[in-house]
Amino acid sequence: ATRSNEPGDELTVTYRELLQRVCQFANVLKSQGVKKGDRVSIYMPMVVELVVAMLACVRIGAVHSIVVISDECEPEWCESEDPLFILYTSGSTGKPKGVLHTVSGYMLYAATTFKLVFDHQSDDVYWCTADIGWITGHSYITYGPLANGVSSVLFEGLPTYPDVSRMWEIVDKYHVTKFYTAPTAIRMLMKFGSEPVQKYKRESLKVLGTVGEPINPEAWQWYYNVVGEKRCPIVDTFWQTETGGHVLTPLPAATPMKPGSATFPFFGVVPAILNESGEELEGPSEGYLVFKQPWPGVMRTVYGNHQRFETTYFKKFPGYYVTGDGCRRDKDGYYWITGRIDDMLNVSGHLLSTAEVESALVEHKSVAEAAVVGRPHPVKGESLYLTISINTDICLCFAVREKIGAIATPDYIQNAPGLPKTRSGKVIFI
Ligand code: PRX
Numbered sequence: 001a002t003r004s005n006e007p008g009d010e011l012t013v014t015y016r017e018l019l020q021r022v023c024q025f026a027n028v029l030k031s032q033g034v035k036k037g038d039r040v041s042i043y044m045p046m047v048v049e050l051v052v053a054m055l056a057c058v059r060i061g062a063v064h065s066i067v068v069i070s071d072e073c074e075p076e077w078c079e080s081e082d083p084l085f086i087l088y089t090s091g092s093t094g095k096p097k098g099v100l101h102t103v104s105g106y107m108l109y110a111a112t113t114f115k116l117v118f119d120h121q122s123d124d125v126y127w128c129t130a131d132i133g134w135i136t137g138h139s140y141i142t143y144g145p146l147a148n149g150v151s152s153v154l155f156e157g158l159p160t161y162p163d164v165s166r167m168w169e170i171v172d173k174y175h176v177t178k179f180y181t182a183p184t185a186i187r188m189l190m191k192f193g194s195e196p197v198q199k200y201k202r203e204s205l206k207v208l209g210t211v212g213e214p215i216n217p218e219a220w221q222w223y224y225n226v227v228g229e230k231r232c233p234i235v236d237t238f239w240q241t242e243t244g245g246h247v248l249t250p251l252p253a254a255t256p257m258k259p260g261s262a263t264f265p266f267f268g269v270v271p272a273i274l275n276e277s278g279e280e281l282e283g284p285s286e287g288y289l290v291f292k293q294p295w296p297g298v299m300r301t302v303y304g305n306h307q308r309f310e311t312t313y314f315k316k317f318p319g320y321y322v323t324g325d326g327c328r329r330d331k332d333g334y335y336w337i338t339g340r341i342d343d344m345l346n347v348s349g350h351l352l353s354t355a356e357v358e359s360a361l362v363e364h365k366s367v368a369e370a371a372v373v374g375r376p377h378p379v380k381g382e383s384l385y386l387t388i389s390i391n392t393d394i395c396l397c398f399a400v401r402e403k404i405g406a407i408a409t410p411d412y413i414q415n416a417p418g419l420p421k422t423r424s425g426k427v428i429f430i
Contacts, residue, residue, distance in 0.1 A: 013048055018055070021048075025056035036061030043067040080104030086303045087135055089241040090353040091312065092324075092343040098303030099135075099241045106244045107143055109297025113245040113266060114144030117235050118178045118207055119252045125204070127153035127170070128180040134350070135241040136211055139297075140180060144245070159185060164192045168200035168227075180209035184348040186219045186227075187379045194226045202227065207252045209235045212349025213381045214337050220259035238262035238337055240323065242313070244297025247271075248335050261334045268295045271335065273327055278317045281329075288341065289327035290320035345374040345382050357384060366395045 013021075034040060040057045042064055044050040050066075057064040084103045088096040114120060126145055130136035145152045153174050159167050167189070171179065189196070208228050215223075215236055224234050233252035239245060247269045248262040255263050265271050270292040273281045281287055298321070302309040316322050326338040340346060343354045354372040361370035370388045377383035401409045419427050 011048060018052070021052045022055040022059055025052050026059040029056055029062065030060055034060065034062050038062045039065055041065045041067050045070065078103050081300070083300075085138065087138065087241055089135075090344060090351045090356055091308075092353050093355060096356075097305075097308060097312065099299045100301050100303045101244055101297070102300050105296035105298070106139075107147060109245045109295060110139040110144035111147035113249075113297075114140060114150075115148050116251055117237060117246050117249050117266070118180070118209065120148050120150060120178075122149075124150055124177045124206075125153065125174050126150045126178045126180075127155065127174070127176045128209075129155060129159065129167070129185060130180070130182070130211075135239075135244075136180075136182075139245050140211075159189070163196065164189055165196040165199050168197050168202055171202050171205060172200045175204040177204050177206045178209070179205060179207070180211065182212040182349040183210055183215040183219055184213065184380055186210065186215070186223050187381075190219060190222045191379070197226050202229070205232050207235060208232045209237055211237045211239070213346045214339060215260055217259040224259070233257060234259075236260070236262045238325075238335075242299045243295075244299065247291070247295070248337075258330075258332075258334055261330075261336045263334055265335075266295075268293075271327075272320065273329055274317055274320065278320075284329055284331045286326070286328040286338065288317070289323045289325045289335070289337070290317055291323070292320060294321070345372075345384065347374075347377075347382050347384065348380045352384075357386075361386065361388060366391050 029040070034057075040053075040062050042050065042053050042057075043066075044053065054064050054066070081102050081104070084101050084106055086098040086100050088098050091097040118124075118126065120126075128136065128140045128145075130141060132138065132141055141152065141154065153170060153176060155170065157166070167181075170176065205228060208223055210220075210223065220234060220236070224230060224232070228234070233250070234257060235250050235252055236257075237246040238248040240247075246266050248265055248271065250257055250263040257263070272290050272292050273285050273287045274290055275281055275287045299309075302312070313321050324340055324342045324344060326341040328336040328338055330336065340351075345352045345354060345357075357372045358370045361367045361372075368389045368391045370386060373385050373387075374382040375385035397410050421427055
């Protein structure tokens with residue numbers, strides 16, 4: 001008989017020992033008042049003691065009834081358009097929107113994009129480093145991989161702990177074949193050079209994915225040359241919380257890559273580039289990225305506010321789904337995401353609305369007005385650049401008033417970058 005799930009942790013029981021144990025436990029049952037004809041329910045895992053308990057009942061003529069445990073629940077049948085989950089994402093008006101996805105379309109899309117974009121094979125070990133609180137973790141840690149029966153690595157820790165080789169150590173430990181992360185993580189690790197990567201073999205790797213923000217060609221090259229040793233195609237997957245799964249993406253080894261381009265639409269996705277007046281541009285062009293028809297995984301509504309769903313995505317260019325991203329199409333038909341063209345910022349692959357940050361700032365009593373813009377950042381992609389006007393007068397007046405009394409409330413405050421001082425540091429004011 002084996003015991004527990006740990007290799008080497010096992011137990012052998014002879015028939016003589018089994019009889020002894022059965023008799024011992026039968027006596028325990030008798031001492032508890034159990035007698036012939038009584039029913040005894042047994043609720044135990046797959047251990048030797050379960051067999052002992054069954055036979056102990058039989059020994060004293062009691063009737064055993066095994067309760068099946070750690071694992072059965074009949075599924076509730078749902079309609080294909082029933083809601084599956086809500087995930088909140090920043091809205092350009094400042095209030096987050098509850099993006100609602102439904103049972104069948106979303107799962108079908110997550111499963112199909114996963115299978116084709118990562119070229120899933122039965123012996124794969126897949127690892128996506130995203131947080132499950134983000135759409136990437138929903139579609140490509142939970143639903144897509146599980147629907148394909150993949151062996152996955154789920155990582156709770158930090159990619160830099162105990163050192164910056166952690167990711168590659170895990171790749172070697174579990175023989176990860178398909179790896180999916182964000183440009184911000186690549187840029188952060190790139191700062192430490194190639195040596196922490198090359199400490200590990202990474203021989204198992206076959207496909208490398210990226211998601212969340214445009215990947216700059218330098219980071220792409222490092223990922224391709226150093227991490228994947230020019231062996232692993234890079235899938236630069238463009239998509240959104242709203243799209244449920246990849247919408248512009250290469251298929252590994254099938255689509256010739258261009259560093260920094262999410263290449264072409266996935267099956268069933270029909271993109272277009274519009275100019276400011278909503279006209280479709282042909283050939284090489286740059287403008288608003290929109291989609292012309294729905295695909296199974298597209299969001300169905302903004303939870304509790306269908307009007308907002310229509311206004312946000314379909315009002316500016318009626319008949320099109322508006323992504324909010326700018327996009328360029330080159331002479332070969334490749335799509336290049338140029339970044340957000342609404343009031344959204346993408347910090348480390350996470351979208352923030354400028355209005356959301358501004359309203360957080362003006363809630364503070366010392367801030368009178370605030371304006372937030374994005375500033376290029378070498379690791380985060382974009383960072384927050386705040387311009388604020390401070391209620392200095394209010395704050396400082398209060399400080400004097402609180403300490404000394406209402407009579408001492410100042411009328412004027414002059415802002416000065418420095419003050420003239422004597423050699424001993426005493427301020428002189430003439
Ligand atoms: O601006 C695009 C950028 O991330 C936005 C979507 O953010 P979110 O809903 O949080 O979902 C992120 C994970 C899918 C997009 O509107 N984005 C996402 N992937 C890429 C990208 N920008 C360029 N290239 C990508 N591969």
